[in-house]
Amino acid sequence: MENTDTYRTLAHPGTGIYREKGSKFLGFAYPVESEEEIKAHIEALKKEYYDARHHCYAYVLDTPPEPLMRAHDDGEPAHSAGTPILNQIRSLELLNVLVVVVRYFGGTKLGVPGLIRAYKTAAEAALLDGGITERTREAFFHITYGYEETSQVMRLIHELGARLVEQDFQSRCNARIAVPLSRRAEARAQLQNWLVS
Template sequence: METADSFFTIKTSSEIEIKIKGSKFFGRARECESVEDAEKIIADFRKKYYDATHNCFAYRVGIGKEMKFRYSDDGEPSGTAGRPIYDQIEGKSLTSLIVIVTRYFGGVKLGTGGLTHAYSDAAARAIDAAGVVEKYITESISMKMQFSDYNLVERIIHQFGAKVIESDFSDIVRLTVELRLSLIDKLRENLVDSTSGRIKFEQGS
């Protein structure tokens, strides 16, 4: 389940192909972090697959109140392409991705029901091929301490799953670590208690 600092998205890019009554449907999933990223991917795909009959898509970015999405039938009958693609994204509670289904018409009309099924299936297969992973929103925190507290602090940082991204060992020890947003306050409190207040945090951390 999505929390304040975690979300589910695809592991990697993917491409699948299905054929229905002569028409070819290529489903492709890509990661994207913003509306701008998604729109650029759409523009690139339209340029690359300019000869396609349709390039239908759906994307969703952000989490919570910041979530944004868009989908398009790109000339297919209303509601038969973009929405079915988006329903696959929404149904799996995913974000930070775009799924584009490119169709090359094969001469036989599929009808609205057939189109809806085709686009939904292509999107589902593209997502399955890409895989799903949980990711976390992280933040960095900087601190300074005496050498005598370093081993203790390092152990606590490790327990919280934080990653050291900067370190400086001069007259005192300075560390900048990165960890899940929801754990920042807990880590800070734990470090203060464990060092009896000797550890100090840099401004803004």
């Protein structure tokens, strides 16, 4: 059975470049968590490369049960830009990734096959530059407990395969923990005495 707790994504942002017949294709790949973050990256690139002819992009977000996938050609012929970018993300089996390819037109038309190759190559270069890593899907819980319960809580966190995200000791101890997604129900049941609603 496939492990639903992990997924492949970018280790960090990456860039790539492809040139053909005077046209320049600048690839930018980002690890992302939300559509808001995606919009912010696209807007920033449109502002920085305001004089470019096209800002084509594709993204895949981890939205169980099915990933959310979008591709945008930004004025290029249908499926000549966004789809090749999306196909590169999918071929590397990545989630939570945005790739934008900015095109500066060089005066010579490349034709649809040429555009597909250019967008695919710029996207692939940016993705490979970003490096691939594996991340864990997690559920987050906020718990509060008495100082005398610390060892019991820490043992339970260890048994659940969870990690401590934040911890704060005051009159009561507060912690935020991350549990592998597949163990969310088990964690909720075992932590119920300490959960903050």
